Amino acid sequence: LLNKFQNLPPSPFPVLPIIGHLYLFKNPLHRCLSKLSDRYGPVLFLQFGSRPVLLVSSSSAAEECLTKNDIVFANRPHLLAGKHLGNNYTNLTYASYGDHWRNLRRIATLEILSLHRVQMLSHIRADEVRSLIRRLLSSDRNQVVEMKPLFLELMLNNMLRMVADKRYYGESVEDVEEAKKVHKIVTDGNLLGGTSNIGDFLPLPKWIFGGGYENSLIELQKRRVSFMQSLIDERRKILTSDGSSISKEKTKCMIDVLLSLQESDPEYYTDEIIRGLMQTLITSGTDSSAGTMEWAMSLLLANPEVIKKAQNELDHCVGNDRLVNESDLPKLPYLNCIIKETTRLYPAGPLIPHESSEECTVAGFRIPRGTILLINLWAIQQDPKLWDEPTRFKPERFKESEGIMRDGFKFMPFGSGRRGCPSENLAMRMLGLTLASLIQCFEWELGNEKMDMIEKLGISLCKANSLQAKCQPRPIMSDVLSRI
Numbered sequence: 001l002l003n004k005f006q007n008l009p010p011s012p013f014p015v016l017p018i019i020g021h022l023y024l025f026k027n028p029l030h031r032c033l034s035k036l037s038d039r040y041g042p043v044l045f046l047q048f049g050s051r052p053v054l055l056v057s058s059s060s061a062a063e064e065c066l067t068k069n070d071i072v073f074a075n076r077p078h079l080l081a082g083k084h085l086g087n088n089y090t091n092l093t094y095a096s097y098g099d100h101w102r103n104l105r106r107i108a109t110l111e112i113l114s115l116h117r118v119q120m121l122s123h124i125r126a127d128e129v130r131s132l133i134r135r136l137l138s139s140d141r142n143q144v145v146e147m148k149p150l151f152l153e154l155m156l157n158n159m160l161r162m163v164a165d166k167r168y169y170g171e172s173v174e175d176v177e178e179a180k181k182v183h184k185i186v187t188d189g190n191l192l193g194g195t196s197n198i199g200d201f202l203p204l205p206k207w208i209f210g211g212g213y214e215n216s217l218i219e220l221q222k223r224r225v226s227f228m229q230s231l232i233d234e235r236r237k238i239l240t241s242d243g244s245s246i247s248k249e250k251t252k253c254m255i256d257v258l259l260s261l262q263e264s265d266p267e268y269y270t271d272e273i274i275r276g277l278m279q280t281l282i283t284s285g286t287d288s289s290a291g292t293m294e295w296a297m298s299l300l301l302a303n304p305e306v307i308k309k310a311q312n313e314l315d316h317c318v319g320n321d322r323l324v325n326e327s328d329l330p331k332l333p334y335l336n337c338i339i340k341e342t343t344r345l346y347p348a349g350p351l352i353p354h355e356s357s358e359e360c361t362v363a364g365f366r367i368p369r370g371t372i373l374l375i376n377l378w379a380i381q382q383d384p385k386l387w388d389e390p391t392r393f394k395p396e397r398f399k400e401s402e403g404i405m406r407d408g409f410k411f412m413p414f415g416s417g418r419r420g421c422p423s424e425n426l427a428m429r430m431l432g433l434t435l436a437s438l439i440q441c442f443e444w445e446l447g448n449e450k451m452d453m454i455e456k457l458g459i460s461l462c463k464a465n466s467l468q469a470k471c472q473p474r475p476i477m478s479d480v481l482s483r484i
């Protein structure tokens with residue numbers, strides 16, 4: 001009644017004192033919130049403890065938020081993780097909309113993730129995929145391979161080589177102790193960054209809730225800062241060893257580019273800014289891409305006819321006398337449909353978080369300033385009103401669509417608007433090349449009798465239990481495989 005009077009969107013009843021609607025929530029949150037929307041409507045007003053939340057689960061309301069109200073909703077919610085891991089909300093992912101965020105976003109898109117630079121570093125991705133293939137070739141034919149760590153290490157090597165020209169996993173890693181340290185920094189980051197912290201929503205003293213969590217964040221951030229700084233120092237030493245200035249021609253990785261910018265504008269491009277950008281790319285880039293790879297392979301193993309079709313496409317368009325490469329990807333529309341269908345069912349960011357900086361209206365309702373917006377992308381991408389057999393894995397449904405990873409506001413795994421993912425191009429290359437290579441080179445089967453598709457929502461939407469698979473080199477590719 002009160003909501004109606006204030007023209008707020010409907011709310012499930014009752015709203016309890018202090019905890020609000022928190023009593024309704026279970027993991028995984030995107031599924032639970034989707035059920036609430038089915039029951040109470042696609043535009044809901046919730047109380048996460050003391051914080052007001054607008055939950056949007058229809059494509060038309062999402063469109064309104066990300067077009068007409070895109071600037072109003074271009075902030076991120078301030079949560080404890082962003083305070084510590086996001087360097088007091090100053091990192092690209094966590095920063096509020098404004099000049100600072102715009103600058104970081106410009107540097108990321110123009111200097112680091114531009115088409116040109118991503119293209120220039122394609123040899124890194126090709127190298128790392130070859131290294132993964134060698135690891136799979138060296139495993140015993142009947143051995144069950146756990147895929148999750150392989151994908152995580154692949155994506156980490158990709159990102160760390162792009163960022164710092166260093167690899168930490170797999171073959172030819174010199175310092176094993178250092179590699180272990182890096183692994184721990186990343187996995188702790190995924191764990192803590194993805195933990196929901198009740199203390200963010202309840203106005204209770206820290207010593208009751210969240211004290212231990214906050215201490216872990218602070219301790220992790222110390223380790224991260226010291227690791228990132230050591231990489232910067234190392235690159236600075238290499239680049240300036242001949243006493244000359246850092247010209248653009250000398251730059252091999254992202255830190256180099258940022259250090260060359262630091263030479264011309266030391267006040268803005270401080271080491272702190274460089275560390276923040278490094279950290280953002282490594283944390284946003286690895287878990288999301290590795291998780292999506294694992295979902296894609298799981299769906300393929302559960303649907304062997306789809307692998308066959310993709311193999312036919314590869315044999316036809318690329319052949320069997322060389323490995324697939326990134327420039328083949330536009331010629332592989334069925335592979336593209338597989339990636340789309342994977343990210344439809346398992347979007348890495350199933351609940352996209354924004355926050356309103358002023359009052360606005362959505363679906364005719366009044367949305368107060370400071371409201372957290374959660375767009376339930378997972379629910380929208382499986383909305384039975386928009387999708388035929390929404391829960392089925394059917395890559396063919398994207399047959400008529402073009403290469404782009406968007407279909408209005410009903411399919412947008414990389415988000416949309418100002419805060420949309422700046423790295424779609426890089427992610428699609430990493431996913432496309434890895435998946436294509438695994439399909440081209442191996443026959444796959446499940447490693448255990450039955451596969452589960454249980455979801456776990458951490459920093460991104462991951463498979464709770466690692467995919468177990470068996471693979472055999474395809475005889476038709478034996479010549480190529482003997483040379484890599």
Ligand code: HEM
Nearest residue numbers: 093284285288289292348349414415416419420421423427
């Ligand atoms: C399968 C892979 C990926 C998916 C599905 C994905 C998806 C997303 C989504 C849904 C968002 C939020 C959009 C919004 O708030 O409206 C996002 C933001 C972001 N992504 Fe990605 N992403 C992927 C890979 C990557 C990679 C590889 C990088 C970097 C190397 C990256 C960097 C970022 C950053 C920095 C943001 C925050 C941008 C901002 O707040 O301005 N992502 N991504």
